Amino acid sequence: MTKPGAKPYLTTRNIEPENQETPIHFLRSDTIDYPYFYKRNHFPYPALTALHYFLPIIGLVDSPVLFSLRDIMNMPSKTIKAVLECSGNKRNLFEPKVFGEQWEKGAISQGTWKGVSLKTLLAASGIREEAAEVVIEGHDFGERKDLDNVYAYARSLPLNKALHPDTIIAYEYNGRPIPFKHGYPLRLIVPGWYAMASVKWIKQITFIDSKFAGPFQTIDYVYYPNKTNDEQAFPVTGIHVNSTIQKPLNMEILNTGTNVIKGIAWTGKGRITRVGISFDKGETWVDTELKNEHNAEYQWVSWSFTWFVTEKGEYTIMTRAADSCRRVQPMTPFWNRKGYGYNAIDTIKVKVE
Amino acid sequence: MTKPGAKPYLTTRNIEPENQETPIHFLRSDTIDYPYFYKRNHFPYPALTALHYFLPIIGLVDSPVLFSLRDIMNMPSKTIKAVLECSGNKRNLFEPKVFGEQWEKGAISQGTWKGVSLKTLLAASGIREEAAEVVIEGHDFGERKDLDNVYAYARSLPLNKALHPDTIIAYEYNGRPIPFKHGYPLRLIVPGWYAMASVKWIKQITFIDSKFAGPFQTIDYVYYPNKTNDEQAFPVTGIHVNSTIQKPLNMEILNTGTNVIKGIAWTGKGRITRVGISFDKGETWVDTELKNEHNAEYQWVSWSFTWFVTEKGEYTIMTRAADSCRRVQPMTPFWNRKGYGYNAIDTIKVKVE
8 A cells, every 4th residue: 555645735714705825835836736726705706607708898998899708719819927926915924913814825826827918909999098097897796894885806907007918818827728716717917916906707898087996996905004094005016026935834843954945936026036045033144046047027936045954943044035126025014904015024933953 | 607615625734744734713513524634643644554454452461462453343332522632733822932833723623433442452451460551552653853763653541541431442433434544444532632642543552561751752742831941841631621713713804793703612621611702801701602501521512602793993802611620711821842732712803894
């Protein structure tokens, strides 16, 4: 008999709606396949089939268009490998704690999306001059705790981001149709932005002449720096430069000798250029080895550091990523009331026995 | 199309060895079936088949015996429904933090074990007068970080606990053969004690005339009250009186109106008699409703409390269980260096919007 092995599972944060984390500490691949792709929902899953699916592009366009899935798949395609990171990733690490899903470090995933640039689709509809934003609405909807009406999940993009050639309407993930729970049949993918922008189960695309005021645009996914008022609030957009130590685990007990420390680093702007590691609480830093040094935009970098340790005791290990836009992880997170965009230097403790 | 649902998963703490938590917040059953039964291992799974399985009882017995599985299954059986709780359950809640697996609240499970009282088996071997303890050794073995040799997982019991009629050699869990990862074909079940005593994959049972000095008896599963020395250390044995709030989740956002608060409470000694709930940080307590008021020994009690809340704001919710041996959950946990037996009053925060 062969010894049975073990596999990691998604970490369950909630069931209704389904919110589950990628077991990021136990995965080493640069592509996260469906079973390990974190799930983040605001509402129950929509009842939706591809049978009669059409995508309308409406509002301030020259001529409204209704695309079939076949229309879209027949257009020139674009394939992008990208990190998707929930803006609440690492929310659990804020001090003082903030309310909401207590995501640890696994509300992040990476894979390859194939679709059509939104810009390509818009060649058919045109955009009127008055258009200021584009609203992407999903088929998912439901009640919110803070409001009385029923709302669909909907988000807007400014035109420059919507027309960026890497903003795509995707129909495949890792070479297969998008899994239903991740947005089948069509999902918007906005590489470089936190994943609230990458609307699932797209229902319609609408051009408007004003700032979109839906609750997922103006209440949620907003940084509120103050606990008791909404002053100085500003919207959540691009992914912050960040890193996560995957191995060892926090509070793990290690042997003396050689221990390989591994992790990932990512950013929403430019490329990761360095990942430093510190064993003295940030006094001094040494570079880790980047696995894919000439890493592509939007993708995480795997890094490793071979740590030779002879002295028993407790150690604090920190990692700090920097990107080509000169952004560096801060020592202290930017606390905000809803707990978005945590990207402080990653810190774990280990004991060497 | 019906809307797809969601199911919880075990929460992965480690893969080698496999350590995964029961998703206790998302289960409401009084019996936890295999897929949701937490897994706790010290070593890789043993390579073991039932084909040539025999159980030897040796050492200070009148006559050593070798039992086949058939022998054991033909003896008078005993069925016990019991909580199994890892002594490291809730370790993650200790402050200061302790090293080791960072179990949250799900290293606990409950189910029905069928087997033969160890006492019944011993009628065949007899026990010699010099015998002081019985050592139960599992088929699992491997290296430890703190020692140079290879060790099997082995634990001893004092004779009075070993001969208690509820201490059984189990061969079924919830009406089926024990799942391999939980000890197939035979597992010791010591109801009322933390689960390190319930040795899996039993290899042999040996009576000795001294205190067993194996590392899982004298290094691990020992309460060390001091961070820097081993003074005042004493062994981990019985389960402490305890409770866990399953719903709502910590840091959850709720609506005003009626919210049902639910959870479980359990103890290793006697029965749960009360579970109190407090909304003012422990100043005042009201009783929750116990679902199975005349609860059987060894089993958890499900409790609930209907909370009508009109005022928006942040709330701290605490629960405190008491048992028939007059034990009550303390406000402050008993900190110990290896992080065993956490049973402070369960505390969560919620926000009402």
